[in-house]
Amino acid sequence: MEKVDITIIGAGVAGLAIAAQIARPELNIIILEKNAAHGGGISSRNSEVIHGGMYYPQGSLKAVLCVEGRGLLYDIAARNNIPHKKTGKLIVAINSPETEELERLQANAVNNDVHSTRMMTKREIAAMEPNIAAINALYSPQTGIISAHDLMNYYLATAAGKKAHIVYNTSVTGLEKQADGYLVVTNGSRGEKFEFSSGVVINCAGLQSDTIANMLGCRYLLHYCKGDYCGISGIKRGTVRHLIYPVPEKNHTGLGVHLTIDLNGRMKLGPDTEYIERAEDYRVAPDKANRFYQSAGKFLPFLKAENISPDMAGIRPKLQGPGDAFCDFVIKEEFPGFINLVGIESPGLTASPAIARMVEKFLF
Numbered sequence: 265m266e267k268v269d270i271t272i273i274g275a276g277v278a279g280l281a282i283a284a285q286i287a288r289p290e291l292n293i294i295i296l297e298k299n300a301a302h303g304g305g306i307s308s309r310n311s312e313v314i315h316g317g318m319y320y321p322q323g324s325l326k327a328v329l330c331v332e333g334r335g336l337l338y339d340i341a342a343r344n345n346i347p348h349k350k351t352g353k354l355i356v357a358i359n360s361p362e363t364e365e366l367e368r369l370q371a372n373a374v375n376n377d378v379h380s381t382r383m384m385t386k387r388e389i390a391a392m393e394p395n396i397a398a399i400n401a402l403y404s405p406q407t408g409i410i411s412a413h414d415l416m417n418y419y420l421a422t423a424a425g426k427k428a429h430i431v432y433n434t435s436v437t438g439l440e441k442q443a444d445g446y447l448v449v450t451n452g453s454r455g456e457k458f459e460f461s462s463g464v465v466i467n468c469a470g471l472q473s474d475t476i477a478n479m480l481g482c483r484y485l486l487h488y489c490k491g492d493y494c495g496i497s498g499i500k501r502g503t504v505r506h507l508i509y510p511v512p513e514k515n516h517t518g519l520g521v522h523l524t525i526d527l528n529g530r531m532k533l534g535p536d537t538e539y540i541e542r543a544e545d546y547r548v549a550p551d552k553a554n555r556f557y558q559s560a561g562k563f564l565p566f567l568k569a570e571n572i573s574p575d576m577a578g579i580r581p582k583l584q585g586p587g588d589a590f591c592d593f594v595i596k597e598e599f600p601g602f603i604n605l606v607g608i609e610s611p612g613l614t615a616s617p618a619i620a621r622m623v624e625k626f627l628f
């Protein structure tokens with residue numbers, strides 16, 4: 265039977281970042297992807313924001329890997345001409361209870377080693393962003409945006425340059441423990457079955473990562489939490505220059521429907537949070553436009569209902585079920601040579617280079 269050294273399941277930003285980090289010319293590493301192209305999962309349906317790291321509980325993997333990943337990501341992007349921009353971001357309060365929330369967030373930022381954020385007064389906000397409505401804001405100068413696809417292309421090219429191979433249209437359907445590694449069972453797009461042996465298996469299967477983990481008896485259950493986006497049109501370029509967020513939702517479910525500006529200057533609103541059945545349904549209900557208008561209009565008073573229209577959606581792979589407390593990323597060597605990445609929701613894109621370093625330490 266054919267044998268490889270390391271198998272990475274899933275060619276999203278996590279699997280590709282890991283491949284780029286751990287590939288060595290002397291190792292036989294393959295990345296298996298069920299789709300016909302890389303990056304078509306969660307990694308292509310998100311806000312493409314390089315997060316600052318102020319939201320997550322102190323010491324959590326989300327906090328630590330976000331802060332480390334942010335620094336690494338700006339460096340990688342600058343050195344490899346990956347389109348990105350350090351836009352900065354304002355989290356805005358529209359009443360005094362929200363100002364108290366921002367103060368808590370500012371304290372959490374310091375606990376997370378994010379020392380660049382600062383509270384702003386109404387007058388300072390008016391000077392920086394004259395078209396938004398807020399009584400206070402938390403300013404994060406380190407927040408930015410990046411082209412997720414260019415980043416993934418860079419990771420893949422780096423991995424391929426060190427002799428890692430990617431195999432498309434190949435779905436992992438079974439895993440079994442063997443004496444010296446794992447039996448990997450795959451199905452091709454025409455149903456053809458192929459089995460091989462792998463010394464190490466790294467599960468980066470995004471929305472299916474719990475299913476892959478369960479194949480070797482590791483019990484995880486992901487809840488699918490959809491995030492819809494709406495496009496904004498008819499607003500003059502430059503009306504807003506920073507990313508503008510409301511105070512986050514309770515219990516870390518989401519960051520609240522916010523305004524992002526992509527690298528082409530297009531503005532969009534979202535994502536909201538909606539737990540759904542386990543199906544990859546990316547349709548956006550028409551009434552979302554009005555709902556986003558009602559919520560974001562509170563701090564973006566220049567918006568009119570006709571400026572907003574349903575756009576795209578993404579699905580978060582959440583270990584946290586509805587009403588549950590915060591859940592961290594799971595990045596764990598469950599048994600020698602079997603590494604699970606489960607629940608890699610936001611800030612997974614930002615954290616990707618730090619996640620890759622963490623996984624490398626399990627191996628070498």
Ligand SMILES: Cc1cc2nc3c(=O)[nH]c(=O)nc-3n(C[C@H](O)[C@H](O)[C@H](O)COP(=O)(O)OP(=O)(O)OC[C@H]3O[C@@H](n4cnc5c(N)ncnc54)[C@H](O)[C@@H]3O)c2cc1C
Pocket residue numbers: 273274275276277278279296297298299302303304305306307308309310311312313314315434435436437468469470471472473476490491535577578579580581608609610611612613614615
């Ligand atoms: C709405 C939304 C907004 C977000 N915004 C941000 C943000 O602004 N900033 C940020 O840092 N993070 C953000 N995130 C989080 C970030 O997008 C994810 O953490 C990251 O993309 C996860 O990457 P991944 O590689 O784990 O998953 P994926 O990109 O889904 O990759 C997993 C891959 O595994 C493949 N696969 C699955 N099962 C199998 C199988 N059996 N065999 C072979 N292949 C398989 C899939 O086809 C897929 O290509 C957001 C997420 C969402 C949903």
